[in-house]
Each structure stands twice: as C-alpha cells, then as structure tokens.
Amino acid sequence: MSPLSRHLQGSLFDQTDDLRLGPLGGLRRTALGAGAWIDVLPGWLSGADTLFERLAAEVPWRAERRKMYDNVVAVPRLLAFYKQRDPLPHPVLDEARAALTAHYAAELGEPFTTAGLCFYRDGRDSVAWHGDRIGRGARADTMVAILSVGAPRDLLLRPADGGGGGAATVRRPLGHGDLIVMGGSCQRTWEHCVPKTARAAGPRISVQFRPHGVR
Numbered sequence: 418m419s420p421l422s423r424h425l426q427g428s429l430f431d432q433t434d435d436l437r438l439g440p441l442g443g444l445r446r447t448a449l450g451a452g453a454w455i456d457v458l459p460g461w462l463s464g465a466d467t468l469f470e471r472l473a474a475e476v477p478w479r480a481e482r483r484k485m486y487d488n489v490v491a492v493p494r495l496l497a498f499y500k501q502r503d504p505l506p507h508p509v510l511d512e513a514r515a516a517l518t519a520h521y522a523a524e525l526g527e528p529f530t531t532a533g534l535c536f537y538r539d540g541r542d543s544v545a546w547h548g549d550r551i552g553r554g555a556r557a558d559t560m561v562a563i564l565s566v567g568a569p570r571d572l573l574l575r576p577a578d579g580g581g582g583g584a585a586t587v588r589r590p591l592g593h594g595d596l597i598v599m600g601g602s603c604q605r606t607w608e609h610c611v612p613k614t615a616r617a618a619g620p621r622i623s624v625q626f627r628p629h630g631v632r
C-alpha cells in the first residue's frame with residue numbers, strides 16, 4: 418500500500434461507492450463583473466473516493482521547478498497534463514468532459530479538450546494568483562471547468578486590476594466532487610489562486626478541463 422493510500426485509509430470522504438455525475442442543470446451562476454462569471458455545482462460527482470484514489474495512485478505526477486529571482490524552487494503541487502486525444506486516466510473524466518461540452522455548447526462554441534491535473538498533497542501545497550492566459554485566454558472569452566476531489570480547499574478570485582472598481586475578493590470553498598466553471602472574461606479580467614492553509618488539510622486533486630489553445 419502506498420503512503421498515500423495509507424493516508425486515505427479511514428479518512429474517506431464519500432460514503433457511496435457509486436461513481437456518478439449528476440445533472441448540470443443545478444449549476445448556479447454568479448456574475449463577478451467586467452464580463453467574468455463563475456458557475457458552481459457542489460457535489461456534481463458522487464462516489465468520488467474511487468476517482469481520487471485511482472488518480473492519486475496511477476497518474477504519472479510530475480514535480481516541477483521554476484526560477485524565482487536568483488533561485489530555482491519547487492512548484493508546490495504535483496502536475497499532469499492530458500492533451501487533446503490523450504487517453505484520460507479514468508473513464509468518468511471522459512464522461513465529465515463530454516457532459517460539460519454538451520452543456521456549454523451554445524455558449525462556448527467549441528468542446529473542452531485538454532485536462533490539467535494538480536495534486537495538492539497537503540495544506541502547504543498551493544497555486545499563486547494567476548489567470549489562465551497562456552494562449553487564447555489572454556485575448557478572448559473562454560471557460561475553464563474544474564472538478565475538485567479530495568480534501569476541501571478554497572479557490573479565491575480577485576479582479577486582475579487590483580479591484581479599483583470596488584469588487585472584493587471572492588472565496589469559493591471547493592469540496593469533494595464539486596464543480597466550478599470560470600467563464601466569460603474571467604481569465605483576463607480576474608485572477609484566481611488556491612492559497613496555502615495552516616488548517617490540517619488532506620490531499621486534494623483538481624481536474625481542469627479547457628478548450629484547445631487555452632492554458
């Protein structure tokens with residue numbers, strides 16, 4: 418048994434074994450301002466323990482390093498990326514991507530294609546303020562849909578211009594099986610992050626679906 422599986426033993430989040438996506442009709446939209454919005458659906462995926470364990474154990478997680486001033490530091494989370502047409506690591510992710518593509522077809526006008534996966538091992542792992550602006554997200558409206566499994570963590574959003582317009586930081590707790598979709602101008606006009614937490618946070622995996630050319 419891996420150290421990770423051991424960690425999970427006795428701390429399973431979800432009481433049902435039946436891995437199932439609910440209908441997307443329950444998504445609730447919040448306009449953030451400047452053409453940005455978020456749609457949220459708590460508990461979209463039930464039975465998500467199975468998915469968490471499979472992803473944690475089988476995804477080829479990569480530890481990355483990046484330059485920071487004069488130093489090279491470890492990126493504080495593990496990563497994996499599935500390009501368009503790469504087989505996804507669990508069939509329920511194919512189902513999730515297809516359901517999102519169908520639901521947003523009229524508004525998005527193109528399918529969700531890629532899947533980025535991030536593994537936050539504990540509360541010390543995090544991602545800093547950013548917008549997904551590598552590629553078309555820098556210039557055009559788009560969507561990024563995030564399925565969160567494992568320990569709850571907060572996703573924070575704030576206006577990219579520092580909030581001169583009076584908009585405050587928005588805090589969205591993301592729990593086991595929850596879905597959040599950032600849309601409209603969100604990647605250009607807002608930033609998001611998952612801050613470190615001093616709370617004893619267990620491991621969390623975030624699965625981000627994006628259209629081709631958005632990163």
Ligand SMILES: O=C(O)CCC(=O)C(=O)O
Pocket residue numbers: 533535544549563565572609610611623624625
């Ligand atoms: O952990 C999350 O859900 C957010 C991930 C994210 O913003 C990113 O990888 O660009």
